[in-house]
Amino acid sequence: MRKVKLILISVTILGGISVFISTRSAQYKSFLRNVVATPLAPIESVISGTGGWFERQFRFFAEMNNYKLENDQLKKKVYQLENNLRKFETYEQENSDLRKKLEFKQNYSQFEMVGAEIIAKDASNWTDYFLIDKGTKDGMKTNMVVLTEKGLVGVIVETAYNHAKVRTILCEENNVAAEAKKSRDFGIIKGDRVIAENSFTKMNYIDPQAKLIVGDDVMTSGLGGIYPRGIFIGKIQQVKKESYETTKYAIIKSNIDFRNLDKVLIIKQVWEPYQINQEN
Amino acid sequence: MKFIRVLTIAAILIINLILQSTLFQYIKINGIMPNFTIIIILSFALLRGSTEGAVIGFFAGLLYDIQFGQGIGFHAILGMYLGILAGKTTVKFYRESYLLPFVLSIGSVFIYEHVVYVLQFLFRGNLDYINFLKKIIFPELMYTSVLVPLLYRFIWEINYNLERKQQKNF
Numbered sequence: 001m002r003k004v005k006l007i008l009i010s011v012t013i014l015g016g017i018s019v020f021i022s023t024r025s026a027q028y029k030s031f032l033r034n035v036v037a038t039p040l041a042p043i044e045s046v047i048s049g050t051g052g053w054f055e056r057q058f059r060f061f062a063e064m065n066n067y068k069l070e071n072d073q074l075k076k077k078v079y080q081l082e083n084n085l086r087k088f089e090t091y092e093q094e095n096s097d098l099r100k101k102l103e104f105k106q107n108y109s110q111f112e113m114v115g116a117e118i119i120a121k122d123a124s125n126w127t128d129y130f131l132i133d134k135g136t137k138d139g140m141k142t143n144m145v146v147l148t149e150k151g152l153v154g155v156i157v158e159t160a161y162n163h164a165k166v167r168t169i170l171c172e173e174n175n176v177a178a179e180a181k182k183s184r185d186f187g188i189i190k191g192d193r194v195i196a197e198n199s200f201t202k203m204n205y206i207d208p209q210a211k212l213i214v215g216d217d218v219m220t221s222g223l224g225g226i227y228p229r230g231i232f233i234g235k236i237q238q239v240k241k242e243s244y245e246t247t248k249y250a251i252i253k254s255n256i257d258f259r260n261l262d263k264v265l266i267i268k269q270v271w272e273p274y275q276i277n278q279e280n
Numbered sequence: 281m282k283f284i285r286v287l288t289i290a291a292i293l294i295i296n297l298i299l300q301s302t303l304f305q306y307i308k309i310n311g312i313m314p315n316f317t318i319i320i321i322l323s324f325a326l327l328r329g330s331t332e333g334a335v336i337g338f339f340a341g342l343l344y345d346i347q348f349g350q351g352i353g354f355h356a357i358l359g360m361y362l363g364i365l366a367g368k369t370t371v372k373f374y375r376e377s378y379l380l381p382f383v384l385s386i387g388s389v390f391i392y393e394h395v396v397y398v399l400q401f402l403f404r405g406n407l408d409y410i411n412f413l414k415k416i417i418f419p420e421l422m423y424t425s426v427l428v429p430l431l432y433r434f435i436w437e438i439n440y441n442l443e444r445k446q447q448k449n450f
Contacts, residue, residue, distance in 0.1 A: 004331075008364075011338070012357055019351030029352060036346045040298060047302040055306060120301035122348045125312055125416050126396055129348045131301075165348070172404065173350065193401070194411040197311035259311065 026142060026158065033160040037131075041163040045119040045133050052262050111228070111267045114138065116146075118262050119163060128170040128196060132264060135162040143226050145267045150255040151232040152176065152220060153264050169233065170196040170258060178203055178233055178252075179221035185210035186221055189233060189252060199254040200237065206248040212239045218252050228271045285442050289324070289336060292438070296320060297343050312416065314423040315389055316431060317344065321359055322384055323435040325366035327375060333363030358395060362388055381432045382425060389421045 022029050116132040134140050136159050146153040146166050154168035167174050169191060176189040187203040195202070203218065216236045222229030234254040241248045296316055304313055317340050325333025337359030345352045366384055373380050397412055406412075 008334075008360075011360065015353035015357040015360075018353035022352040023350070029346075032346050032352060036343065040294065040347075044298055044302050047298065051303050051306060120298075120347070121305050123297060123300035123304075123313070123317075123344060124348065125315075125420050126400065127348065127350075131347070172401065172406065192408075193406075194408055194415050197415075259305075259308070 029158055030160055033158060033165075037163065038135075038161050041119060041131065041133070041135075041160075044131070045117070048117075048119050048262070111269055113265045114268050116264055116266055118264065126193065127172075128168045128191070128258065129157075130166050130168070130261075131163045132156075132166055132266075133163060134266065135160050135164050137161055139268060140164045140266065141270055143270050145227055145231070145271065146264050147231055147267070148256060148261070148264055151234060152227070152254075153256060153258075153261070155226055156266070166264070168258060169201055169254065170199070175224070176227055176233065177221045177223035178218050180210075180212055180236065181217040181219055182213055183211050183216060185212055186223070187250065189218070195251070196258075199234075199256060199258055201234070201252045201254065203236075203250040203252050204247070206250060208241065208246060208248050210248060212236055212248070212250055214239065218250075226271065228267070284445065288438065288442060290339075292320065292435075293336070293340050293343055296340075297347060301347065309423060310415075310419060312419040312423060314427050315392075315420055316424075316427070317341075317359070318362065318389055318392060318424065319381075319385055319428055319431045320435065321363050322366050322381060322388060323432050324439070325363045326370055326373065326381060326384070327436065327439045328367075329370055330364045330367030333367040334360045335363070337361070337363030354399070358392060362392060375436065378429045378432060382428050385428045386421055386425050389424050390417065393417045393420065 114134065116134040118130050119133045120131040122129045132140075132146075140156060140159050142156055142159055144156045146155060152169055154166050154171070154174060156164050157167045158165040169176060169189060170193075171191045172193055174191055177186070178189045179186050185206055187206040189201050189203050192200070192202045206212065214236050218233045218236060220227040220229060220231045220233060232255075234252040236250050237253045238251040239248060240250070300313065300316060304316070307313070321333060321337040321340055324336045338356050339359075341355035341357065341359030342352070344355045349355055366388060369380065369384065393416070397409070397417070401412065402409070
């Protein structure tokens with residue numbers, strides 16, 4: 001009995017040490033990940049793929065009735081958009097001419113992007129991590145930014161040989177320095193588990209004098225070093241002020257449906273603001 | 281024939297992890313997934329006692345930690361203690377009864393998730409306890425406990441076959 005207790009206590013202490021080490025050392029985590037999780041990644045990839053395929057077929061039949069109606073609407077819209085496109089093409093020409101004159105450097109469009117598929121999503125109800133099918137063999141590194149055409153998804157936090165772990169903006173541990181587009185107010189976007197289900201996040205530490213506009217776009221501000229400036233995050237849904245706090249907070253709605261997300265883009269470059277500044 | 285036993289349980293744990301992170305994502309209700317890992321730990325602890333429960337709980341937690349966890353060892357230790365405590369209740373209990381696993385699963389999800397809440401959220405300054413209880417802990421508890429009889433029966437069957445093989449060989 002004493003021996004059992006001894007084993008228990010030592011395992012608990014060792015576990016505590018392991019938790020401590022893994023918060024400090026990325027190498028320790030990625031070593032264990034490579035040993036245990038790397039062989040599982042291909043299996044997960046296959047299962048996710050077939051699961052997604054079945055879901056798409058199911059949805060196709062379920063939404064059959066809407067297709068004709070949608071088709072008519074889309075035809076009208078295509079006509080409108082084509083008109084707009086012609087206008088925009090002239091604008092674009094003007095814009096690029098002007099930009100050349102100003103020698104404007106837009107960092108965001110210079111970044112090289114790679115696509116990746118999500119192979120596994122978090123098996124717990126508390127956090128929102130997922131794994132993608134690109135790893136160190138494809139040049140993935142920690143702190144690379146993950147996004148889709150609809151906005152920011154998150155950041156790579158761990159890498160292994162054939163997969164990488166992504167922390168989404170819905171996680172409570174994730175902080176993104178953000179900026180409202182029109183009112184130019186800064187804040188920090190943090191996940192909130194309770195409202196995360198419908199792709200809501202919270203923008204904290206906003207100046208109480210700030211004049212935030214509901215419906216305004218929120219972008220990354222480029223402060224803090226991980227996320228480059230100007231990536232769309234979401235729209236302001238609500239602005240609130242807590243009575244005991246000296247700051248405001250806003251509820252931000254992301255356009256991404258995190259539950260059905262299956263493909264993402266990765267900026268294939270770790271953004272280091274200080275280096276870029278030196279180059280400029 | 282201990283080897284076959286270890287292999288079978290390892291396979292169950294790995295398959296559980298893979299399914300939870302892939303296919304079971306589609307059975308989420310309001311973003312809540314049932315916690316199969318807890319049922320597996322509980323079932324084995326009930327059928328085989330504290331020691332095996334502790335070992336299975338430890339490795340189930342460790343697998344999760346490596347795949348998705350932030351600190352490796354956190355869920356492993358939680359799982360280990362869950363296995364020990366559940367194993368302690370086996371003193372007078374008919375294996376064929378579903379009542380004890382059902383009641384125990386409610387209790388252990390409740391305690392387990394409270395520990396996770398306190399250590400991962402409350403200590404980080406998130407005081408929104410009522411909403412966590414309403415939106416995560418209770419739905420998960422109900423969803424999990426409904427599925428207990430099914431999974432318990434499955435593990436009972438596997439365990440029965442393993443034990444019979446063991447008896448034949450000795």
